[in-house]
Amino acid sequence: MKIITTIAEMRSLSGSHRMQGKKLGFVPTMGFLHEGHLSLMGRARQENDIVVASIFVNPTQFGPKEDLDRYPRDAAGDQAKCETSGVDVLFMPQVSEMYPEKPDVFVAVEGVSEVLEGALRPGHFRGVATVVAKLFNIIQPHRAYFGQKDFQQCVVIKRMVAGLNLDVEVAVLPTVREQDGLAMSSRNSYLSAEERRVASTIWRALSEGERLFRIGQRDAVALQGAVRSILLQQPGISVDYVEIVDPDGLRSKAVVEDRTLILVAVRVGRTRLIDNLQFL
Structure with a gap:
């Protein structure tokens, strides 16, 4: 090399x-x-x-x-x-x-x-x-x-x-993830052991959004609320945003369709983490 x-x-x-x-x-x-x-x-x-x-x-x-x-x-x-x-x-x-x-x-x-x-x-x-x-x-x-x-x-x-x-x-x-679903990121190295445990909530919240989509939920506000609720129930996480957008222009969507994207940004301690999931 x-x-x-x-x-x-x-x-x-x-x-x-x-x-x-x-x-x-x-x-x-x-x-x-x-x-x-x-x-x-x-x-x-x-x-x-x-x-x-x-x-x-x-x-x-x-x-x-x-x-x-x-x-x-x-x-x-x-x-x-x-x-x-x-x-x-x-x-x-x-x-x-x-x-x-x-x-x-x-x-x-x-x-x-x-x-x-x-x-x-x-x-x-x-x-x-x-x-x-x-x-x-x-x-x-x-x-x-x-x-x-x-x-x-x-x-x-x-x-x-x-x-x-x-x-x-x-x-x-595709995003490469840890065994518990946390998206791999260089900034994960900032996390303490407890913060690392807390950060796994991000994928759990996104997965709940995907589950609701698969059983027929198409209302963006309802899906955002479900994801945000799981994040906020976890002590140690503060939420910057939970947004549902189209994947090309990143415009907010009221109704979730195939290829629609849900994006989250949170803070765990001093560390800011982002992740997303596309509904297919």
């Missing part, structure tokens, strides 16, 4: 592979890798000639009171996991490489960035769209892989790719 830290070298190597007719699969991450990330790398390995992963904790997607400074990092462990997962090239730029000056050029994806996470984290998706656009431009992948846990992020990136006519296929893979 080759480790690259500069844009010039990464761009040169990607260009060389493309000139040889090789297909590039790309998995962007912020590091502290878990099985969810590795599943993306595994799929990329199956579908491409060259697999590129990136590890970059992007400062422009963090708000001033968020966890940029304490975001978990494990460079050596991440490198070993990437190599074991069949990654050919690991791009690990420093902030000064990606943003040599204070950023003044951004990508804004309107309509789907201002709701849900965007309403509570102003500027977050502007930072996400900007860094992903930069990485796509540097690496020039044929395919890029993302996890469904960050569903709104996936919608933003797909909309950006379409709007800017970027020549990359965006693949969204």
